[in-house]
Amino acid sequence: MSSLRQARKFLFAPCLLPQVERRLSICLPPSIRQYTVSLLNQHQHHKKTKQVSGMISPKVSVSPFTSSNPCYFSSSSNFWTDKRLFTPGPLGVTLNVKQAMLRDVGSRDNEFIECVKFIRHKLIEITGVSKDDFCCVPIQGSGTFAVDAAFQTALPKEGAKVLVIENGSYGKRMVKICESAGIEVHTQSFREDCAVEPEVIEDALQGPVMYDLVAIVHSETSSGVINPVSEVGKIVKENNPETIFLVDAISSFGAVGLDIEESNIDIFVSSANKCLQGVPGFAFVIARNTVMAKCKGNSRSLALDLYDQVTQLDKTNQFRFTPPTHSMLAFKRALEEYEEEGRVKGRSKRYAANRDVLREGMTKLGFQELLDPKVAGYIITSYKYPKDPNFNFPEFYNRLNEKDFVIYPGKVLDADCFRIGTIGDLHPQDMADLLVAVEEVCKDMGIKLPVQY
């Protein structure tokens, strides 16, 4: 054996890893130490996943695009542990994205100002709209903050009427946002396991009420349904070109193609920690300039006033209040990775591949999806609880969690479901590993396989 191979064998020996980590902590600066330890971890992870096998483990070609995160042996060490997140958010992000935020920058540093400029410019470019017609307004907080800010800003304090088209929790949240802001809101509801029907909306818009704004969710993450936003946008504008069309694309932007201009969208909302794979900390709105220009003084909230926010950003590229510096540094790297992966084409390909592996494996285990595949996206999948006396979700969840796999409870009102997300820094091999864990947990819980309904 060559001395190099001997050295590698020595370095990667599991029993020596804690010592290696300790040595690294003494002799290397923190960022290099973390990187080196992560390589050691990855090596262990790859060794481990290669050994994994199970009756439902689908054939997945091992690609360089397996999850980049260190972690999977580290529950036994006291070094940082990353869980694998099969959720709608927060989502796992790559090691490089995490590393990009391991620095402090001042909000007025040139570097940070350039970072804000880059992000605003790149988001406009990625959405495919013209910078002459649309502006990008990042806002501190999670996705809900940006949706709230969009309603607050777009509608005057008195007399505005809104139609929210909803088929799930995030549509219902928009209704709540309007109610708490004192905005008159009407609702057109659809079943949570179905997509919205444009013909029904056409009828609703021809009623006596003239709406100032119509809102819809693109990917209704509570079930996984993808709504026909373009068709709805066309109907909204045919009915009244002055009506503002607002789309919550929080869980779809970056991975599900949507042409903003062609879909007649005026206000488009998304978030850093979804398909663009940044870390949580801010969300953003892409708004039509002609709409934004009429919004001065509308907002009932100072912090959520997007008009003020964009005015200040346009002037100085600085935020009005403490900016999310670390998440923006991370997001810049995330956008570079998004480009490297081939933007929406590359990302949708990986997420759809994740969903295919999941679907095949879960079907073999007998699990039934809530949605008809015709309306289901590849962002998140809802599975009905099996009818087995030994199945109970909290235990199922906890046992998977103990193995460092995090899935998510259901969010559909009238069906008992759980959800498995396929977005973030997840790759087909991660889905295959999850399936092995699901099979093991079912066996440990005494659930008959394939599961029964």
Ligand SMILES: Cc1ncc(COP(=O)(O)O)c(C=O)c1O
């Ligand atoms: C479609 C949609 N809208 C809104 C939200 C709310 O975002 P946040 O939880 O970041 O506030 C989510 C979160 O998953 C979502 O998926």
